[in-house]
Amino acid sequence: MFDNLTHRLSAVIKTLKGEARLTDDNIQDALREVRMALLEADVALPVVREFVARIREKAVGQEVVGSLSPGQALVGVVHRELIAIMGGEKAEINLATTPPAVILMAGLQGAGKTTSSGKLAKWLMEQKRKKVLLVSCDTYRPAAIQQLQLLAGQTGADFFPVQSGQRPGEIAAAALDFARKHFHDVMIVDTAGRLAVDTAMMEEISALGALLKPVETLFVVDAMQGQDAVNTAKAFAEALPLTGIVLTKLDGDARGGAALSVLHVTGKPIKFAGIAEKMNGLEAFHPDRMASRILGMGDVLGLIEEAQRGVDREEAEKLARKMKSGKSFDLNDFKAQLQQMKNMGGMGAMMEKLPAQLTQAVQKVKIDDRLMGRTEGIIDAMTPQERTRPDILKASRKRRIAAGAGVTVQEVNRLLAQFEQTQKMMKMMSKGGMAKMLRGMKGMLPGMR
Numbered sequence: 337m338f339d340n341l342t343h344r345l346s347a348v349i350k351t352l353k354g355e356a357r358l359t360d361d362n363i364q365d366a367l368r369e370v371r372m373a374l375l376e377a378d379v380a381l382p383v384v385r386e387f388v389a390r391i392r393e394k395a396v397g398q399e400v401v402g403s404l405s406p407g408q409a410l411v412g413v414v415h416r417e418l419i420a421i422m423g424g425e426k427a428e429i430n431l432a433t434t435p436p437a438v439i440l441m442a443g444l445q446g447a448g449k450t451t452s453s454g455k456l457a458k459w460l461m462e463q464k465r466k467k468v469l470l471v472s473c474d475t476y477r478p479a480a481i482q483q484l485q486l487l488a489g490q491t492g493a494d495f496f497p498v499q500s501g502q503r504p505g506e507i508a509a510a511a512l513d514f515a516r517k518h519f520h521d522v523m524i525v526d527t528a529g530r531l532a533v534d535t536a537m538m539e540e541i542s543a544l545g546a547l548l549k550p551v552e553t554l555f556v557v558d559a560m561q562g563q564d565a566v567n568t569a570k571a572f573a574e575a576l577p578l579t580g581i582v583l584t585k586l587d588g589d590a591r592g593g594a595a596l597s598v599l600h601v602t603g604k605p606i607k608f609a610g611i612a613e614k615m616n617g618l619e620a621f622h623p624d625r626m627a628s629r630i631l632g633m634g635d636v637l638g639l640i641e642e643a644q645r646g647v648d649r650e651e652a653e654k655l656a657r658k659m660k661s662g663k664s665f666d667l668n669d670f671k672a673q674l675q676q677m678k679n680m681g682g683m684g685a686m687m688e689k690l691p692a693q694l695t696q697a698v699q700k701v702k703i704d705d706r707l708m709g710r711t712e713g714i715i716d717a718m719t720p721q722e723r724t725r726p727d728i729l730k731a732s733r734k735r736r737i738a739a740g741a742g743v744t745v746q747e748v749n750r751l752l753a754q755f756e757q758t759q760k761m762m763k764m765m766s767k768g769g770m771a772k773m774l775r776g777m778k779g780m781l782p783g784m785r
Contacts, residue, residue, distance in 0.1 A: 360396050366410060367392060380597040383421065387596075390417050418627035421596055426622045427580060427605035429460075433551045436469065436515040436523040440548060442541055442576060443556035444568055445529035448584035450480060452556050452610060453526040454487030455618035456582075459608075461493065466521040468493040471511040473504040473544060474528040484526055491615055494520065504528065508544055525550070538575040545576060554607065556582045557598060573602040580607035583621070665759045667723040671715045673758070674708050710743060714751050717741040726752060 367388055374384045395413045431437040439456070441449045450472070457468040470488045474480035481498050488495035496511040508525060515523045527544060530537045545553060555578050557569055572578060581598055586609050599606055606621040715723060717740035722729055729737075729752065731745075738745045 360392070363392070363395055363410060370414070374596070377596070380601065383597045383600045386600070387417060387421055390420075415627050418596070418630060419623045421600060422623035422626060423599050423605040423621075424623060426620060426624075427607050429607055429620075430551055430579065431464070431466070431522065436512070436520045437552070438512070438548045438550040439522060439524045439552045439554060440541075440545060440550040441524065441526050441554055441556055441582075442572055442578075443529055444558075445477065447529065447556045447558045448582075448610060449529055449556045450474070450483050450526050451487065451613075452582050452584055452608070452618065453484060453524050454491055454493070455610065455615055456554075456608065457488070457493040457522075457524055458491040458615050459618050459620075460522055461491065467519065469496055469511065469515045469518070469520040469523045470494065470526070471496045471507065471523060472498060472526045473507050474526055475502070475504060475507075476528045480526070480528075487615070493524075494518070504540060504544060505547060508547055512548060542575060552579045553577055554580050554582050555602070555604070556584060559583050559586050569598050569602045573604065578602060578604045580605055582606075582608045582610065582618075584610035586611050667715050667718065667726055667755060670755050670758060671712055671723075674712060710741075710747070711751055711754075714738075714741045714743060714748055726755060 370391065371384055371388050374387065375381070379387075391410075391413055394417065395410055429439075441453050441456075443449045453470060457470055460466045460468050470484055470493050472481040472484040474484075475498075485495045485497075487493075496507075496514055498507055502510075504527070511523060511525070525544065525548065527541050528537070553576055555569055555572050555576075569581065581602065581604055583598065583606050606623075608618055609621045609626075611617050611619055714737060717737045718729075722733065722737075729748075734745050734748045738748050741748075
């Protein structure tokens with residue numbers, strides 16, 4: 337996400353050296369590069385023009401003080417303007433109404449409305465401790481209702497059953513009555529999408545809005561669409577009283593221009609960002625953190641929050657007690673660590689939130705989260721004794737394990753080598769050797785090679 341934009345802006349910063357003051361002349365080339373970087377990231381042209389003009393206005397005349405370089409001084413200006421263009425402060429979801437608080441999900445077909453509805457239900461249940469009812473008013477797309485019901489089962493949210501032949505308005509009215517009678521705090525309504533904006537679609541969703549009087553009307557937009565996403569958002573903003581944006585598929589978008597454009601065009605804040613396919617792959621949107629990630633500063637706060645959500649504290653404490661008692665780190669512990677990492681979104685998601693200086697240190701490392709699943713399969717093919725005593729794994733045992741896991745003996749050997757590195761790291765950690773641990777990170781886990 338934002339890879340190209342991050343690299344281009346980093347290169348711009350390095351061109352400014354040895355200046356005591358930022359002037360119109362010495363930042364001219366830098367601003368031209370900023371403009372090109374934003375256009376390549378598929379940021380809307382009017383947004384680029386305004387953004388560059390604001391940077392010029394704020395930067396020109398600024399003193400380069402203390403130990404700052406001219407490039408770092410410009411970074412400060414760019415960082416502040418990135419935050420401003422994405423909304424300034426984090427926009428909280430509004431649930432301040434008599435229950436149930438109705439959240440209406442709108443957007444084109446394929447943008448990720450149904451999946452985002454399920455993710456939002458999980459987020460509200462875990463973060464806000466709310467009782468959530470999921471409702472599907474999409475009577476057009478095959479299996480849309482069944483998909484939302486499946487997601488409700490995965491997240492633990494309640495689902496409102498739909499009778500055959502019911503129209504969207506009838507479903508919405510019945511669901512609202514059901515939510516009131518069963519004391520739901522929040523009712524999330526998934527609406528029908530189309531392949532393009534059309535009159536019938538807008539009339540139907542406007543009628544649903546008038547009936548339900550939602551406290552939040554969230555427009556779900558696919559970040560992969562680039563400037564098309566902005567045009568679609570503008571059309572919806574004109575037809576509906578939108579209160580916020582859900583930006584999906586940010587994990588697959590190397591440009592990220594929609595994140596910088598959509599608020600400027602609609603005037604509505606981005607409230608959530610979809611950063612992974614799993615049900616926990618939705619996070620509240622923080623403009624300041626996103627600006628830091630774009631500029632290669634990372635999102636350490638986000639990484640800490642992800643760890644707090646994804647790590648099983650009981651398992652972590654059990655491992656800590658084991659290490660403290662002097663017992664060795666075995667393959668059962670190794671597998672448990674892999675599962676914790678998967679809960680946090682995988683190695684790729686963690687690396688994205690690290691500052692550029694750290695990611696550059698391991699930039700030659702190839703990250704493939706699929707290797708984690710294969711690694712678990714290899715460990716599962718071992719006997720309990722082999723997992724606790726990997727030293728007994730000789731050639732014949734390795735051949736049996738490889739056949740059982742459907743992999744080659746070389747892959748079993750690779751796993752054992754990674755395990756040994758991790759085992760050494762754990763010993764360093766138990767002795768307080770954090771610096772040594774960081775130097776030994778490369779290749780310690782599957783997915784890092």
